[in-house]
Amino acid sequence: MIATDPQMRLLIIEDDRESADYLVKAFREVGYVADLASDGEEGLAMADSGDYDVLVIDRMLPKRDGLSLIGVLREKGNRTPVLILSALGQVDDRIKGLRAGGDDYLPKPYSFAELLARVEVLSRRRGGPAEETSYRVGDLELDRLSHRVARGKDELTLQPREFRLLEYLMKHAGQVVTRTMLLENVWDYHFDPQTNVIDVHISRLRSKIDKGFERPLLHTIRGAGYMIRDGIR
Amino acid sequence: MTAFGKLIRTTAFRLTLVYLFLFALFAASLLGYFAWNTRRLITEQITSTVGAETGEISDVFGRRGLRGLVFTIENRALRPGANLYLVTTPAGQAIAGNVGSLAPGVMATTGWSETAYRRLDEQDSAVHRALVRVTELSGGFRLLIGRDLEERRRMFGIIAQAAQWSVLIVVVLGLGGGIFVARRVLRRIDAMTGTTQLIMSGDLSGRLPVGRSGDELDRLAENLNAMLERIEALMMGLKEVSDNIAHDLKTPLTRLRNRAEEALAKSASESEYRSALERTIEESDGLIRTFNALLMIARAESGQARGDMDDFDAAEVANGIQELYEPLAEDGGMSLHVRTVSAPLHGNRELISQALANLVENAIKYGKPAAAPQPLGADAVAAAVSKEILIEARRDGDRVLLSVTDHGPGIPEPDRKHAVERFVRLEASRTQPGSGLGLSLASAVATLHGGELRLTDANPGLSAILAIPARTVGSDRLAAQTSDVPQKVA
Numbered sequence: 001m002i003a004t005d006p007q008m009r010l011l012i013i014e015d016d017r018e019s020a021d022y023l024v025k026a027f028r029e030v031g032y033v034a035d036l037a038s039d040g041e042e043g044l045a046m047a048d049s050g051d052y053d054v055l056v057i058d059r060m061l062p063k064r065d066g067l068s069l070i071g072v073l074r075e076k077g078n079r080t081p082v083l084i085l086s087a088l089g090q091v092d093d094r095i096k097g098l099r100a101g102g103d104d105y106l107p108k109p110y111s112f113a114e115l116l117a118r119v120e121v122l123s124r125r126r127g128g129p130a131e132e133t134s135y136r137v138g139d140l141e142l143d144r145l146s147h148r149v150a151r152g153k154d155e156l157t158l159q160p161r162e163f164r165l166l167e168y169l170m171k172h173a174g175q176v177v178t179r180t181m182l183l184e185n186v187w188d189y190h191f192d193p194q195t196n197v198i199d200v201h202i203s204r205l206r207s208k209i210d211k212g213f214e215r216p217l218l219h220t221i222r223g224a225g226y227m228i229r230d231g232i233r
Numbered sequence: 234m235t236a237f238g239k240l241i242r243t244t245a246f247r248l249t250l251v252y253l254f255l256f257a258l259f260a261a262s263l264l265g266y267f268a269w270n271t272r273r274l275i276t277e278q279i280t281s282t283v284g285a286e287t288g289e290i291s292d293v294f295g296r297r298g299l300r301g302l303v304f305t306i307e308n309r310a311l312r313p314g315a316n317l318y319l320v321t322t323p324a325g326q327a328i329a330g331n332v333g334s335l336a337p338g339v340m341a342t343t344g345w346s347e348t349a350y351r352r353l354d355e356q357d358s359a360v361h362r363a364l365v366r367v368t369e370l371s372g373g374f375r376l377l378i379g380r381d382l383e384e385r386r387r388m389f390g391i392i393a394q395a396a397q398w399s400v401l402i403v404v405v406l407g408l409g410g411g412i413f414v415a416r417r418v419l420r421r422i423d424a425m426t427g428t429t430q431l432i433m434s435g436d437l438s439g440r441l442p443v444g445r446s447g448d449e450l451d452r453l454a455e456n457l458n459a460m461l462e463r464i465e466a467l468m469m470g471l472k473e474v475s476d477n478i479a480h481d482l483k484t485p486l487t488r489l490r491n492r493a494e495e496a497l498a499k500s501a502s503e504s505e506y507r508s509a510l511e512r513t514i515e516e517s518d519g520l521i522r523t524f525n526a527l528l529m530i531a532r533a534e535s536g537q538a539r540g541d542m543d544d545f546d547a548a549e550v551a552n553g554i555q556e557l558y559e560p561l562a563e564d565g566g567m568s569l570h571v572r573t574v575s576a577p578l579h580g581n582r583e584l585i586s587q588a589l590a591n592l593v594e595n596a597i598k599y600g601k602p603a604a605a606p607q608p609l610g611a612d613a614v615a616a617a618v619s620k621e622i623l624i625e626a627r628r629d630g631d632r633v634l635l636s637v638t639d640h641g642p643g644i645p646e647p648d649r650k651h652a653v654e655r656f657v658r659l660e661a662s663r664t665q666p667g668s669g670l671g672l673s674l675a676s677a678v679a680t681l682h683g684g685e686l687r688l689t690d691a692n693p694g695l696s697a698i699l700a701i702p703a704r705t706v707g708s709d710r711l712a713a714q715t716s717d718v719p720q721k722v723a
Contacts (some may be wrong), residue, residue, distance in 0.1 A: 095541070109521055111514075187557055191529075191587040192522055194671070195594050200560040223514075231423055 008123050010034045011050060013043030014085070023056070026112050027119075037231040040064025048074055052080055056115070058120040059086035059097065066098040074101040085110070094190060112222035118177040122176065135170035138230035140148050140209060140217055151209060155156070157232045160184070169218070169228040178225035183211050202226055245418045249411025256403050264396040271388055276364070279380040280345070282372040283366050286316065289377050294370050302370075303329040316380050317363055323373025330640065332377065340375055342369045347382070362386070421450055425457075437465045470534050482520065489516045526670040533584060541581045544704060547633045548573035550586050551626035558593045562622060564596050573626040576633040577704040582683045585635070585699070588678040588686075589624070591636040591671035592697045596622045599641025600694065619693075632684065633703045640694035649688040676701060 010032045014020040020036050020150040027034040035050065037043035040061040047055055047069075055073075059066040070082055086093060094105045095145050104118050134143045139152045147163060149156040151153050158166065169177060179198040202218070210216045219227050240246060250285040294302040306318045310331035319330035321340055333353040339346060344367065365379025424442050431439045440461060441454040496509030513720050555571035561568035578585070602619040619640040629635050675697070684701035 107525075109517075111518075166383065187553070189553075189557070189586060189590075190583055192525060193563060193594065194522065194591060195597070197558060197561045200564050201557075204560050223511075 008032050008054075009050070009052045010054050010056065010119065010123075011037065011047055012056045013040070013047070013061060013066070014038045014056070015039055015061050016058075021152070023112075023115075027116075030116060040066070040069050044069050044072060047080065048076065048078065054119050055080050055082045056119065056174070057082055057084055057102075059084055059088065059093075067097065067102075070101040073230065083115075083118055083122055083200065085115075094223045111223075113176070113221075114178045114180060117178045117181060117225060120175045121172055121177075121181070124172070132171075135167070135173065137170055137173045137228050138168070138217055140228075142166060149209075151213060152158070157206055158205075158208060161207065165201060165205055166209065166228075169226065172228075174229045176221050176224045176227050240412065240415050240419060242417040243419055244550060246411045246415035249414065252405060253407035253411070256407065257400050260399045260403055261396060263398065264392055267556065268389060268392040268396075271392065272385060272540050275388065278365075278387075279382075283316065283364070283378050283380055287366055287368050287376065290376060290378065291368060293369060294374075294376075297326075299372075299374070302374075304374075306330055313689060316378060317352075317365060318485070319377040321375045321377075323335045330669065335377075339365065340367055340377060343375075345370050348379075350379075418450070432461065437461070437468055443565060467535060470531070482523065485516060485520050485523075489520070492516070523670065526674055527582075529587075530670065530674050530677045533674070533681040536681060537655060541583070542579055543582065544577065544579050545582050545587070547576040547578050547626040547635050547701075550582065550589060551624045551635060554586060554589045554593055555624050558590070558597065562593075562597050565601075567597060567622055568619045569622045569624065570626045571592070571595075571626075573624075574628065576626050576628045576635075578633050578682075579703060579704040580701065581678075584678045584681065585701070588675040588699055589635055589637070591675050592699070593622070593624065595697070596637050596639040596641070596695070597670050600641035602640055602642075602693075629700075631703055631705070632702050633696050634702045636696055637697040638691045638694060638696040640691060643690060643693055643695040646690070672697070 008031070010027055012020060012023050012034060014023065014036070015038050017038070022039065024034045024036050027202060035046065035052075037046050040063045042063075043057065043061065044064060047070075057066045057069060057206050061069070066084060066086075070084075073080070073082075081103045082101065083104045084097040084100075085106055085108060087108045088095065094107070097105045098151070103122055106115060106118060133145050134141065141151070142149050142163075144167065149158055149163065149166065165182065168182065168186050175189075180192070182198050182201075183193070202220075206216075206218045212216055217228050217230065219229065259714055290302065290305060293305045297304075302320060306320055306329040309315060310318045310329075315331060316331070317332050319326050319332040319335070319340075322328055325340065331353050331354065333351040335350050336348045339348045345364070347362060347364050350363050350365075351360055354723065362382045363379040364382055365377050368376045368378075370376055404493070410453075421442070421444070428439050428441050440458050442449045443454045443458065492509060493513055496506060496513075500506045500509060551571050551573045553568055559569045600622055621640065623638045625634070625636045625638070627636075670687075679686045679699050679701060682701045684699065687698040689696045689698065
């Protein structure tokens with residue numbers, strides 16, 4: 001896994017002891033400071049007082065349910081990014097969660113790689129620079145205003161969707177981006193395709209930006225997804 | 234509650250009682266009015282004849298004196314059905330007429346009075362009533378002329394009897410009718426109650442009896458039956474899902490368990506463990522996908538997803554899915570094209586996209602032309618066409634059609650209906666990965682939107698068509714209403 005900023009603080013609010021312990025352990029292993037709350041009230045108190053970078057909240061909690069917890073936090077002006085975990089994986093539950101003030105939504109069962117990738121993106125979002133007008137990774141450059149993409153001196157011609165795909169990857173350069181995240185953010189679909197449809201798009205993009213260049217920028221992260229980064233880091 | 238108690242508590246019976254009272258009141262007042270008017274008419278007739286006769290006889294007395302008076306009176310008194318006549322001297326002695334006795338004091342006052350009397354030629358017992366007029370003649374003689382009231386009394390009696398009978402008949406018929414109607418209603422309600430109790434005890438196939446009259450109870454029964462039909466279908470769906478979960482999820486779970494066991498028993502190196510674990514994760518991901526698809530189908534079939542509908546164009550969905558799958562199709566040696574015209578829809582965009590995606594995935598997986606060796610010199614264009622998959626969005630009357638057409642082997646006619654069922658994987662597809670739920674989901678989504686999934690022959694190949702009712706002005710209004718709801722929730 002990639003190295004994370006050691007200062008990242010995470011609060012996990014989950015009532016199932018086993019999965020909570022698993023999450024805390026896994027996040028600590030990748031360098032997060034992870035705290036645990038086991039019910040809604042405790043979670044609210046901790047989230048309110050502690051300075052966390054991301055909150056991971058189970059939707060169904062004892063004492064106070066996840067959505068109402070988020071509602072109270074947002075009312076108090078707390079803008080900490082929230083990722084909702086839910087066993088109710090349907091589209092409308094997702095929409096409900098996001099409406100209640102959540103920033104991202106992950107249905108159970110999930111893979112840790114997916115959760116980590118999403119938490120990373122959320123933690124970066126906080127306090128990060130406003131949307132930039134251009135991104136640069138190594139010698140690859142993408143200009144969002146003129147829709148131009150160049151690698152070194154070569155101008156690259158991308159299809160509109162390829163441009164959006166690259167834009168999303170470069171916006172999260174150095175972070176793992178999962179297939180589901182790409183499907184959600186680039187295509188705005190929230191279903192689970194039964195085929196490797198995203199992989200094919202990535203390989204097309206890869207053939208345009210990496211083919212013929214000595215150092216590849218677009219990497220496949222096994223068991224997780226993709227990442228764009230300059231080889232040396 | 235006793236049967237009679239139930240009967241008199243019915244709405245029909247209570248209404249009957251109210252009407253019964255009203256009709257009886259009406260009949261009574263009608264007859265009362267009739268009686269009163271008849272009485273008035275008879276009284277008027279008597280007074281006018283008696284008045285005229287009094288004038289005539291006073292005249293006779295004036296012209297011909299007492300003799301003439303007595304003669305005339307006696308003469309008239311002997312006629313059949315004669316009026317009553319009496320002449321008295323100033324001393325009160327009767328000198329002529331047909332009245333035997335009178336109530337005391339009648340002759341003392343002049344003018345109209347009603348009195349009991351007896352005729353001269355009758356026995357002592359017979360007493361009648363009469364309306365009489367007493368006039369004083371010159372010389373202190375008094376003249377009484379009157380008319381028997383028997384006629385008036387008889388008339389009155391007839392009317393009173395008619396009133397009694399008519400009220401009695403109204404009451405008897407009304408009560409009888411009320412009981413008849415109430416019992417009829419009660420019998421039908423009891424039949425319905427019996428059926429519902431049967432259904433509540435678990436037999437969902439029971440249906441309420443529907444009569445042929447098409448009245449309000451029949452309409453109610455028809456609607457309830459339609460509701461029961463739907464409930465039964467949902468229950469069957471639920472049962473089918475749980476059966477299928479038991480059957481088809483246990484198989485991969487067993488495989489998963491076997492692999493883990495085998496790895497534990499036989500793996501020697503770390504890399505062997507690793508690859509076994511990787512396969513385990515892959516297998517469980519497949520399980521999760523199957524499970525999600527099942528939940529999605531159940532949700533679509535139960536109609537829960539109706540809350541999430543908005544307006545969009547089917548053409549956008551078709552273009553979006555083509556754009557997403559075009560590289561995948563090309564990778565599989567096929568080509569994916571799209572042809573659209575604007576086709577506005579009201580529905581759950583996410584579900585319709587997924588349904589279309591499933592059809593496209595199926596076409597990519599199974600739509601390859603049969604590997605029959607092309608005869609030498611076969612038309613190259615035909616070969617290219619046969620590898621083409623076409624997504625179309627178009628309007629057909631009041632329907633929006635979203636279709637995916639391939640030129641593969643297709644599905645034989647008898648298998649098509651079967652293909653839509655859950656977990657059914659036709660022989661040809663068993664070797665391919667997949668949950669067997671793609672078409673079921675597409676079909677459930679179509680049903681949710683009030684449409685259907687049609688599988689037709691593309692000669693050769695398969696054309697899978699989602700036919701969904703197009704957006705109309707009515708559903709626009711509906712959309713406007715439903716869009717308020719989430720705002721309140723949020």
